[in-house]
Amino acid sequence: MRRAMTEPETRLWLALRGRRLDGVKFSRQVVAGPYILDFCARTLKLAIEVDGDTHADQSRDDRRTAWLKARGYRVMRFTNADVMMNLDGVLQTILSAVTTAPLPDPLPVGEREARA
Template structure:
């Protein structure tokens, strides 16, 4: 069954796609157009009351790019548990990691895609 997001979530996700943070835009340039292992990533996807930064549904892989507001965030812990219970793997990167080590992050993501998280 296909999940239909609430109109407000859909609007917010659309706004976030139109005005990404610098780290999100940089990572998107590396993920888009099936550039990593042919994986189809989508960005700013509303799902289950949350907006996912990046998700590859085929690999069940969620990637989040976080700023300081996400440190020890209980909402993020709850959200991650919800998606892990559905079989998703979650990678979280800090903004500065994306800006300073994009090649290393892409290798890590590629490894997750190829190995299924093992």
């Protein structure tokens, strides 16, 4: 793992881990090519990034997002403030993405039971 999680990342992780969101398995600090994703639902190819308050490198984010999208990932970005002040809204947004995501065919073994 690249570093200790920030407070907002920790807060979001506590809400996502252990299949707490619609039974979907999220992992943290997932390596995807040259990048480390804050969180990822691998079976859904859903990447979730939490951007810091001083996060200002839009061109870097754009390159990263383009790389991920070219490989079939959907990318969701939230600010630290989003997570700290509106965690329920963030989770609802992620849940909407999870429930509308096309399922891989065939489902990985561990996901078959969770979706049955």
